[in-house]
Amino acid sequence: MHADTTTTGRKAAALAAFKDLARDPGVPKPDPILVVDNVVRRFGGLTAVEVEHVEVQRGSITALIGPNGAGKTTFFNQLTGFDTADSGQWTFNGSSMNGVPPHKVARSGMVRTFQLTKALSRLTVLENMRLGAQAQKGESFWRALVPGFWRQQEDEITQRAEELLVRFKLDAKREDFAGSLSGGQRKLLEMARALMVQPELVMLDEPMAGVNPALTQSLLGHVKDLREQGMTVLFVEHDMDMVRDISDWVIVMAQGAVIAEGPPDTIMSDARVIDAYLGAHHDAPLSDSELEEQLHQAEAALEAEIEEETQK
Amino acid sequence: MDWVTIISTTVKAAIGVETVLYALAAIGINVHFGYTGLLNFGQAAFMAVAGYGLAVSVTVLGLPFWVGIAVGLAAAVLLAIILGIPTLRLRADYLAIVTIAAAEIIRLVFRSVAFKDIFGGSDGRRGFSNGFYALNPFPEGEYGFGWFTFNHRVTWVLVVGWILVALSCLIVYLLMNSPWGRVIKAIREDEDAVRSLGKNVFSYKMQSLILGGVIGALGGFIYGLAFASVQPDIFGTETTFFAYTIVILGGAARVLGPVVGSMIFWVLLVLINGLLSGAVEAGYITFMNSTQVGPVRFLLVGVGLILLLIYRPQGIFGDKREIAFDAR
Structure with a gap:
């Protein structure tokens, strides 16, 4: 409710x-x-x-x-x-x-x-998601070398990513390469990311x-x-x-x-x-002869319709 | 044919000096090309500025060995920045063109007559490695076991070289399994997607270019120290292409790919050389002479690379599924 x-x-x-x-x-x-x-x-x-x-x-x-x-x-x-x-x-x-x-x-x-x-085809679905997170400590060169600096933040990011993947029904694909997804699933992944x-x-x-x-x-x-x-x-x-x-x-x-x-x-x-x-000017006639032709067409269509009705 | 010599030199090549220095160059290429998707065709230039940075600092300027190493590393970083600023904002092909041209410019400057006083022209520089061998803890003699036996100088170079290879692999492993490596691999896949997610693509590409260049520079030092000299023509474009062959052979974007690739590359090269020269000398092969053996083995390397790309494009450690997605 x-x-x-x-x-x-x-x-x-x-x-x-x-x-x-x-x-x-x-x-x-x-x-x-x-x-x-x-x-x-x-x-x-x-x-x-x-x-x-x-x-x-x-x-x-x-x-x-x-x-x-x-x-x-x-x-x-x-x-x-x-x-x-x-x-x-x-x-x-x-x-x-x-x-x-x-x-x-x-x-x-x-x-x-x-x-x-x-x-990002050759990254897994989960890695695609993690990439979207902002202000990651492990994205700086020197801190990346020491996993202790970013491990905890990575866990939080992973949790958030998995929640989103569940919402977008991509959680079964989390370890697959993004390149193996269908077109629609890629759209979903891109939105989730x-x-x-x-x-x-x-x-x-x-x-x-x-x-x-x-x-x-x-x-x-x-x-x-x-x-x-x-x-x-x-x-x-x-x-x-x-x-x-x-x-x-x-x-x-x-x-x-x-x-x-x-x-x-x-x-x-x-x-x-x-x-x-x-x-x-899509509905305006271009010249007199065209106007006449449009009239003829309309009449013919009407006649055909009447004929159909009477045959029933 | 002298089978013992052929086999022993082949086995030695698996851990020899060439294997080490090409492994380092290839680890750098792997960072550029395998992980980041940067087409750096000027890896030889990074090796050259490092080797010459060390050589010129020690011989011409009379600076100590360690200062020479620092100068070489600084030169590699500077080269990466100079190459990167104009090209990293553009498409990948531009970097390829600029790097291959820059590498040739650097080689030609080093061998030019005008700068003979500094770089020594086509003879290069020698006599700068004493500081390195002064640190050698191994007393004079032979070290190793079985066929893996080297004299004390080569042993020292190999110990240092393999430590550098191991350290480089460790750094690449740590980085590529971190969020930093995730951004780098994502840039290889699609730069615009990475930009749209708030990452400064230019900065990451520059970091990658510097890292791979510095690892390549270590290969340049190993060359200079192992042979106690640097010559300009060692750092030609074929050096870069051997490194690429090694990366593809081992499997791009794999931490140990370049190392194993380099071992296989040099084992095969030495084995073919031994077999062909042996066969020529023994008269089994009559249509070429022993001086033609050198070029022919590189011809066979080319054929091998073509076959590799057709039948196993992912290399030895590669994952075939990844190749299938590379529809660009």
């Missing part, structure tokens, strides 16, 4: 925060964890990302969607330090993050996963890509679980069913810019979003 109340509590809190927000791109949120201003990234003549202003609400699950080539992953790379933005600034928990190298971004509590999973960092903001780049449908539900559950534990989730996804299912708020990107924001159940009916996905 207790779990149920907190579940509804967190989700309700997130939804309440979004309730009266405008649907405009860059709308201010009540309690933003991540604030982005004027981030621009150009590759030669191509402007891949040009985001004027966007905020991510703390404790929510925010989806970042957009057609192929909209710059979602590039935007992720800018925010996490994996690529350097040409200009712009962004703050995480109030501290400025532009120009910060990726490992420091992760240490500050903003951890990402990758579109193409990066399981990111949690070892104990992040505040988890950034998932297409968590469902290449995952078999049987695992999708379990992955969805884990993403929702992150919010229940007080983390903020920002994820890139193409699958609209999933976006509708788990997100509290949706940010839409197209051609590098944020074009719309809104709650998941209404965002896909927003005119700007439809234009971005299907093109602005």
